Amino acid sequence: MTDRGLITDAQNTWCPGCGNFVIQFALRDAIQSVIDSGIERERIVLVTGIGCHAKMADYLNVNSFYSIHGRTVPVATAIKMARPDLTVICCAGDGDAYAEGLDHLVFAAKRNSDITVIVHNNRVYGLTTGQYTPTSPLGFRGRSTPGGTREEPFNPLEIMLSSGATYVARGCTRRKKNLEKVIGEGIRHRGFAFIDVLQVCASYFNLSDVYDRHVYELGEGHREDNFSGAFEKAREWDYNSESPISIGIFYRTLRPTLEERMEKPPGQIMNRPALITKILESRT
Amino acid sequence: MDEISVLIGGRAGDGINSAGLIVAHLFSQLGYQAYMYFDYPSLIKGGHNFTIIRASRQKVGAFRAKVDFLLALNQDCLDLHTARIDAKTVVICDSSRVRAEGICIPIPDILKEEHAPPVMGNSCIIGAFARAAGIGWEVVEKVLTQNIRKGLDQNKKVARRGFDMARGYVTVPVHDSPPLPLLSGNEAIGLGLLHGGLEAYIAYPMTPTSNLLHFLAEVGEGGDLLVFHPENEIAVILMALGMGYTGKKTAVGTSGGGFCLMTEGLSLSGMNEIPVVVVLGQRAGPSTGMPTYTAQSDLHFALHAGQGEFPRLVVAPGDAEQAFFWSSLSLQLAWKFQVPAIILCDKTLCEGYYSFSDPRETIPTIQPQPPGIPGTSYLRYKVTDDGVTPPLYPPTKETVIKVNGYTHDEAGITTEKAELAALMVEKRVRKGMALERELALLPTVSRYGDPGADSMIVCWGSVAGVCREVADSLGMGVVQPVVLAPFPKDGVKAVLGNPERVLVVEENACGQMEMLLACHGIRASGRVHKYDGRPFTVEELKERIAGVP
Ligand SMILES: Cc1ncc(C[n+]2csc(CCOP(=O)(O)OP(=O)(O)O)c2C)c(N)n1
Ligand code: SF4
Numbered sequence A: 001m002t003d004r005g006l007i008t009d010a011q012n013t014w015c016p017g018c019g020n021f022v023i024q025f026a027l028r029d030a031i032q033s034v035i036d037s038g039i040e041r042e043r044i045v046l047v048t049g050i051g052c053h054a055k056m057a058d059y060l061n062v063n064s065f066y067s068i069h070g071r072t073v074p075v076a077t078a079i080k081m082a083r084p085d086l087t088v089i090c091c092a093g094d095g096d097a098y099a100e101g102l103d104h105l106v107f108a109a110k111r112n113s114d115i116t117v118i119v120h121n122n123r124v125y126g127l128t129t130g131q132y133t134p135t136s137p138l139g140f141r142g143r144s145t146p147g148g149t150r151e152e153p154f155n156p157l158e159i160m161l162s163s164g165a166t167y168v169a170r171g172c173t174r175r176k177k178n179l180e181k182v183i184g185e186g187i188r189h190r191g192f193a194f195i196d197v198l199q200v201c202a203s204y205f206n207l208s209d210v211y212d213r214h215v216y217e218l219g220e221g222h223r224e225d226n227f228s229g230a231f232e233k234a235r236e237w238d239y240n241s242e243s244p245i246s247i248g249i250f251y252r253t254l255r256p257t258l259e260e261r262m263e264k265p266p267g268q269i270m271n272r273p274a275l276i277t278k279i280l281e282s283r284t
Numbered sequence B: 001m002d003e004i005s006v007l008i009g010g011r012a013g014d015g016i017n018s019a020g021l022i023v024a025h026l027f028s029q030l031g032y033q034a035y036m037y038f039d040y041p042s043l044i045k046g047g048h049n050f051t052i053i054r055a056s057r058q059k060v061g062a063f064r065a066k067v068d069f070l071l072a073l074n075q076d077c078l079d080l081h082t083a084r085i086d087a088k089t090v091v092i093c094d095s096s097r098v099r100a101e102g103i104c105i106p107i108p109d110i111l112k113e114e115h116a117p118p119v120m121g122n123s124c125i126i127g128a129f130a131r132a133a134g135i136g137w138e139v140v141e142k143v144l145t146q147n148i149r150k151g152l153d154q155n156k157k158v159a160r161r162g163f164d165m166a167r168g169y170v171t172v173p174v175h176d177s178p179p180l181p182l183l184s185g186n187e188a189i190g191l192g193l194l195h196g197g198l199e200a201y202i203a204y205p206m207t208p209t210s211n212l213l214h215f216l217a218e219v220g221e222g223g224d225l226l227v228f229h230p231e232n233e234i235a236v237i238l239m240a241l242g243m244g245y246t247g248k249k250t251a252v253g254t255s256g257g258g259f260c261l262m263t264e265g266l267s268l269s270g271m272n273e274i275p276v277v278v279v280l281g282q283r284a285g286p287s288t289g290m291p292t293y294t295a296q297s298d299l300h301f302a303l304h305a306g307q308g309e310f311p312r313l314v315v316a317p318g319d320a321e322q323a324f325f326w327s328s329l330s331l332q333l334a335w336k337f338q339v340p341a342i343i344l345c346d347k348t349l350c351e352g353y354y355s356f357s358d359p360r361e362t363i364p365t366i367q368p369q370p371p372g373i374p375g376t377s378y379l380r381y382k383v384t385d386d387g388v389t390p391p392l393y394p395p396t397k398e399t400v401i402k403v404n405g406y407t408h409d410e411a412g413i414t415t416e417k418a419e420l421a422a423l424m425v426e427k428r429v430r431k432g433m434a435l436e437r438e439l440a441l442l443p444t445v446s447r448y449g450d451p452g453a454d455s456m457i458v459c460w461g462s463v464a465g466v467c468r469e470v471a472d473s474l475g476m477g478v479v480q481p482v483v484l485a486p487f488p489k490d491g492v493k494a495v496l497g498n499p500e501r502v503l504v505v506e507e508n509a510c511g512q513m514e515m516l517l518a519c520h521g522i523r524a525s526g527r528v529h530k531y532d533g534r535p536f537t538v539e540e541l542k543e544r545i546a547g548v549p
């Protein structure tokens, strides 16, 4: 890449009006502020899945691993495990992280792997042209469910809180400033940071009006360190009915990260030939 | 007496595997080469477990139909193995559980008197066996001391009681060769990977490679090896690629079912050019099949797994030395050429134990790829003559490193342009050709027996041991391609020559090696297949070969 800025010169192919642009700029600005705070750009790694969201890997001029559908989290977990000095961010889709790869998300939260997962939750499969996802409302008429879905959505915030995530936030592409804040704080958080971003899909599920009507920011009174309060707040909206939708940081706490727990006390490390010889002797 | 076979059997939970290993070590101490087969059903307690230990002056990798000693901890062991007993066989048993003629030891009484737990029954029977085989007490004591960590004194006492109650039948001659280490195939693979520079091992437990995970996890506790067991095999292979992206040399291990889950990740490795080594231990399929029994039915799966076309290395070692040698080379080659590599093994190799002659001095060092030049103009997929791009790993100053599973340009940015797509396909094809050139310098094909014989056996993987032995006794030659992709067709043709008969021996029903040979213009004239989950015995293979027209 010859471009030294944070945006590559790759041609952008998101639809006009797509919420992904807002996430892109919020993420770029969050990354810029992380860089400004002293973390070199080469220490930042972006991992993306497959879907419209995933094009972020082509568009942001940072290290990137453009993975396969549903598989951002295991890649990111391993990168962080191998090199704890890297800052690892995932851009995943809702089909990607909540359907194809939900297991990995739950486990990353359980392990408190020190990565940040941003889910571009447009509540639809964008790239495959409009099928329902785990967060589409009941009755959603997508191309695979012409008669409407017959299952309720699940609430990803509840899942993440139950699984042990130490940072749980929600943003919305209709509120860029707040989005930049929750992403930036997520990246800075030591431990597993999860951010569900209500993203407008201009082509297959445009919920701009709904979000404009219902979204509000969590106020000063919200206590981020209170698990049951966070859980209650997360249940205010069930991703199905029309009700107030809060955004911001629901929960934030600290517990040892996976990488910290895996760190080995510095000791004598035996060179390989000697190690092999020793094992062979023990088998003789 | 040039060789001797011992069967020891009992219920799962009786510690049959460790008991077998102790017997194998006794023979090592006497200067023999040993091989141990372990047969167990997929359950934890109960059922019938047995091992057959065969010791010989020569290198062995197979067992015989008959045994010289049968050590029975229960009646099943006698009843299920009557076919392995002949007039010479000495039976040693627990008189409380087995009715037999031979050396009958009241094991529970001895254990009670020594206040020893039931699992120590096998030490008691081993003591009796040692006496019957004319093995000196000092050898027994030494082997127990080296191999038993918990309750050594009690084990020794119990073994001594068995020893004293038995009488000598034969005296196994002692040879002055120094004892060799005994390694399972899994351990040989693990050590080979370590030798090749392994930095991380990721796996989800699955027979027959679980013990490789356990072995490396122990190594990892004490050294600079990262070992992790994640939520499933999809995570396993994607974690390996994440590790590889940072430059960590990584391997994974599984069996067919887990490998099914890994195939999308394998294809990603082919496309994003992050190397990974997959240890694929075959077992009897399809589906869950017989988890603890052997097969060679995943050859074509290994050759073709993953969508699209991409170069890969597939090796199939046949014994512990080859396992070590090719595991080291697989890691080095995968890394040099940035391709996935598969070490195709099976239950027989993985869980069998072999006397091991350290092959380290014979393993060539593969010159690694020089790193790329850091800076803003670095291209992760720069097109080169041999298709291999000099790598860099994050964090590298001033350098953006983009890897991508979509068709991409040299910088790693997604593209669907026709010309670029073709260029990148050709880049990957050239990497495969470069790998093939490097392999031409390596011993990709092994041969045994009479090289000029007019009757030749072609085999692969763990059956090489039994084929070698049978060929020797029948005046045949054996050709064992150890590298299966890229297939060393010239090497195979050269060692095969132009014999009258080419027999392909393999443990599957459809003749997978035979098909592979046919793809390269090598025709078989006959075949011997086995697909009941049990490896060939020497006698069985001999008979089957004699029956081929
Ligand atoms: C294993 C696999 N299954 C299916 C697909 C096809 N596919 C590509 S993107 C996608 C869904 C994308 O939806 P989402 O993750 O929500 O991303 P979005 O496009 O909405 O950003 C699917 C099903 C695939 N690439 N891989
Ligand atoms: S389909 Fe939807 S999510 Fe995809 S680019 Fe278009 S607007 Fe954005």
Ligand SMILES: [Mg+2]
Pocket (backbone or CB within 6 Å): A051, A093, A094, A095, A120, A121, A122, A123, A124, A125, A126, A133
């Ligand atoms: Mg989506």
